[in-house]
Amino acid sequence: MLPMFTRPALTGIVDALPATIPFVGPEALERRSGTALTLRLGANESLFGASPRVVAAMQQAALESQLYGDPEGFALREALARHHGVTVDHIVLGAGIDELFGVLAQAYLEHGEIAVMSAGAYPTFAYQIRGHGGLIHTTPYRDFRNDPEALAELARRVGAKLLYLSNPDNPTGSHLTAAEQQALLDRLPGNCLFVLDEAYAEFAPAGALPDLASDDPRVIRFRTFSKAHGLAGMRVGYALGEPALVRPFDRIRNQFGVGRVTQAAALAALEDQEFVARVVAETAAGKRDYAELAERHGFGALDSATNFVAIDVGSAERARGILQRLLESEGVFIRMPGVAPLDRCIRVTVGRPEDRRRFADAFSRVVAAL
Amino acid sequence: MLPMFTRPALTGIVDALPATIPFVGPEALERRSGTALTLRLGANESLFGASPRVVAAMQQAALESQLYGDPEGFALREALARHHGVTVDHIVLGAGIDELFGVLAQAYLEHGEIAVMSAGAYPTFAYQIRGHGGLIHTTPYRDFRNDPEALAELARRVGAKLLYLSNPDNPTGSHLTAAEQQALLDRLPGNCLFVLDEAYAEFAPAGALPDLASDDPRVIRFRTFSKAHGLAGMRVGYALGEPALVRPFDRIRNQFGVGRVTQAAALAALEDQEFVARVVAETAAGKRDYAELAERHGFGALDSATNFVAIDVGSAERARGILQRLLESEGVFIRMPGVAPLDRCIRVTVGRPEDRRRFADAFSRVVAAL
Numbered sequence A, B: 001m002l003p004m005f006t007r008p009a010l011t012g013i014v015d016a017l018p019a020t021i022p023f024v025g026p027e028a029l030e031r032r033s034g035t036a037l038t039l040r041l042g043a044n045e046s047l048f049g050a051s052p053r054v055v056a057a058m059q060q061a062a063l064e065s066q067l068y069g070d071p072e073g074f075a076l077r078e079a080l081a082r083h084h085g086v087t088v089d090h091i092v093l094g095a096g097i098d099e100l101f102g103v104l105a106q107a108y109l110e111h112g113e114i115a116v117m118s119a120g121a122y123p124t125f126a127y128q129i130r131g132h133g134g135l136i137h138t139t140p141y142r143d144f145r146n147d148p149e150a151l152a153e154l155a156r157r158v159g160a161k162l163l164y165l166s167n168p169d170n171p172t173g174s175h176l177t178a179a180e181q182q183a184l185l186d187r188l189p190g191n192c193l194f195v196l197d198e199a200y201a202e203f204a205p206a207g208a209l210p211d212l213a214s215d216d217p218r219v220i221r222f223r224t225f226s227k228a229h230g231l232a233g234m235r236v237g238y239a240l241g242e243p244a245l246v247r248p249f250d251r252i253r254n255q256f257g258v259g260r261v262t263q264a265a266a267l268a269a270l271e272d273q274e275f276v277a278r279v280v281a282e283t284a285a286g287k288r289d290y291a292e293l294a295e296r297h298g299f300g301a302l303d304s305a306t307n308f309v310a311i312d313v314g315s316a317e318r319a320r321g322i323l324q325r326l327l328e329s330e331g332v333f334i335r336m337p338g339v340a341p342l343d344r345c346i347r348v349t350v351g352r353p354e355d356r357r358r359f360a361d362a363f364s365r366v367v368a369a370l
Helices: A012-016 A026-033 A052-064 A074-084 A096-108 A123-131 A148-158 A178-186 A243-251 A260-271 A273-296 A316-330 A353-369 B012-016 B026-033 B052-064 B074-084 B096-108 B123-131 B148-158 B178-186 B243-251 B260-271 B273-296 B316-330 B353-369
Strands: A091-094 A114-118 A135-139 A162-166 A193-197 A219-224 A237-241 A308-312 A345-349 B091-094 B114-118 B135-139 B162-166 B193-197 B219-224 B237-241 B308-312 B345-349
Touching (some): A012 A123, A074 A091, A074 A237, A091 A096, A091 A243, A096 A123, A096 A237, A114 A123, A123 A135, A123 A162, A135 A148, A148 A178, A162 A178, A273 A308, A273 A353, A316 A345, A316 A353, B074 B091, B074 B237, B096 B123, B096 B219, B096 B243, B123 B135, B123 B162, B135 B148, B148 B162, B148 B178, B162 B178, B178 B193, B260 B273, B273 B353, B316 B353
Parallel strands (some): A114 A135, B114 B162
Antiparallel strands (some): A091 A237, A219 A237, B091 B237, B308 B345
16 A cells, blocks of 8 residues: 655745745736836846947857856856955855855854844845745844944844845945944954845945955855846856855855856956946936935935935835835836835935936926825 | 854855865866867757747847846746646746756755655756755666666655656666656655656657646656757756645745846747757757767667767776767767766767767777777
8 A cells, every 4th residue: 555645845944934925026016017117216227237348248158058157157256356356266156146145044054043134134135044944133224324233232142143234235325334344343253254245336435345354254245247237137146255164155056057148248247347437427426316306305315325326205104105106107116125214215226317317207296296 | 352253154064065066067177178178068058059039039138138037937937837738836937957956955855854866867956955954865777767666665765755857867868658757656655756857858759758737746847948948058947836836936946046138038949949849850860870879889879868878888997988088189078977887878968960970080089099
C-alpha cells in the first residue's frame, strides 16, 4: 500500500509571511484602471534614460543573447575595481541591490536574528530579511532624517546582526554626513554589520559619502546601475566590501544571474561618466523646479541628495488624496511613504524638463481641486 | 566603554559550504590560458542564436532600459498561460531556472530536509539546495538514464521533501517516457514534491513530456528561454504548477528580478514558434552528425532528447584527455560529467553546420593525437 499523498508543506517562515505582494508596479495600476499612465514618477527611474553609448552597447550585445554572461563578471568587476580604487575581490555583482540583499541575508542571518533600520525606510530590505527568517526592528526618522544614534543604540539593545542605512536616503532624499556615518560606525556593536545602501550615491553632495577604508570589516556598501545610469530595467548592482566579508557570497549567489547584455550595458555605463554628470546636473535643476512648485502651493520640499523630491504636503490624508487624484485624473504615477510621520510627504522622481512641466501642471490642477 | 568589534559571523550553513566556486565559465578558461576560445560547445547555449524578431524586440526595448520591468511580468505570464493552456496563476517568472531553484528551496525546504536526485545530474540544483540548508541524497544513473524506481525508493527511504528529475536529462541527453514519469509520480511519498526540470523540453521527442494535470499538487515544472529560444544571456525561466504550490513564491522572490528588456525578449520568442521549430530541426541534423562522428572514431553517441550529445569515449581518463586537448590545442570548450559512470562521456552542444564541421576537425585531430 502506498501512503496517501499529502501536500508538501511550506517552510514555517514562508508559511507565516503575508500572501499579498507589497510591490504594486505601475503596470498593475494600469491594468486595474484600464488606462495607460502618462507619466511614471513613482519608482525613481531615470527619465533621462541610458547613455546613447550604453544603448548602442546593448543593441550590439543583443546579437549574442544566446550566450551566458561571464559568471564571474570579471571585466565589469575589474572596471568597478579601478573606479573605486579597490581590487576585484572587493566586488560581488548581483541582479540589482534587491537580489544582493537576499544573498546578504542568506549569508549572515540565522533564523530569528535581527536587522535594524528606520521605520519607513526601503521596504525591499525588510522584505528580503523577513523572507530569510530574520526579524526587523525599527527606530523612527527624526526630522525626516535617519537618526544614527538611535539606530546604533537600538542595534546594541536588541543585539542586531545588521544595521541598514540608505544614504542618501529613500524615501526622504535626506542624507547623513560622512562624519555622522563614521560616528555611527564607531558606535556599532560587535558582530553587527553596517549595511550601507548607496543606490543614489551619484546624486549625493560633497561630504555625504564616507571615505571608508575598503578593508573595514564592519561595513558592506551596495551600489546600483538602476538610478543615475538609467539601467533599472537591466538588473545590475554590486556589493563592495572587504573580501573576507563579500567573497562568501560566491558560495550561494546565482552564478549566471547577471546576463550578458546587462554586463555589456553596465560596463559601457561606467565608462560614460560624462553622461552621468549631465544627468546629475539636470537632476539638480529639476529638484529646484520641484522646490519652487511646492513653495508656490504653500508646501515644503525636503532637501534632496537623490533623484527625487519628497514634498511635505502637511498631512497623510492630503498626501493620499494628491497621489490618488494624480493617478486617477492625470495618469501620473508617484509614490508616498507608508509610515508616519513620513506619510505627510509625496515622493516625486525628477524627470526631464518636459516631464517636470507636465507634472507641475497636473499637480497644480490636483491641488486646486482638493 | 564600547565593546571590541568582532567580525560578523556567517550563518552555520554558509560557513560550512566550500569556498571554491564550482562554476568555471568559458571566460575564466580564457583568462587562465590567455587565449580566446574559438568554439563554445560546453554550456548548451544555442549557437543558432535568438530569432531575428527577438533581437529586434530587444534592440527596441533597449531604448527603455531605464524603466523597471513589470514586477508581475503579466504580459509574459499571460502569453505563457495561453501557450500551456493554464491560468496566469499557474506561472511564476524568474531570472532563469537556476534562480527559481533557490526560491523553491527557500519556500519548501527547512534546514536539514532532503532533496533526492541522480548522482551527476544538474549541479546547480544541488548547489541551491545546499545553499539553503538542505541535504542532497543521490542514486546512480542506470544505463545513462535516470532510474525512476530507485529515485522514488530513495525518496521514500530518506523522507525526501523534493525529488529532482531533469527530463530530457542533462548531462546524458536521455529521457524518461511520459508513462515512466507518471509511474514515478504515483510512487512519490506524501509531502514530497516532484521537481521536473524541463529546460530542454522543446527538443524532446513525442512521448517524452508527461501530460500532467496542471493542478496536480505533486509536481512543479520548470522551463527556460535559455536553450531553444537562444536567450541564455537574458535570464528568464518560469515555474509552472498548481497556484497553491507556486504562488507562495511571490512572498519571497526578487520582485523586479526579470528585467524589462528580458521580458520583451521572452514575449517575442514565445511568439516565434516557427523559429524554435527550425532550431529543433537543425539540432536534430546536428545530433546525427555527432553520432556519425563518434562512430567513425569507434565511440558511441548516446541518443539525445536535448540540444547536446554525450559521446561515450570509453573511459574517464580518455574523456578528460580529449576535453583538455580540445581546450588547449584547439580552443574548443566542451564539458563532461564529473561523476562515474557518466564521466566516460564528453558532452558537446550541437552548433550550426559550420560549428559542427570545425568541431569534427578538432575532435578528429585530438583523438588521432591521443
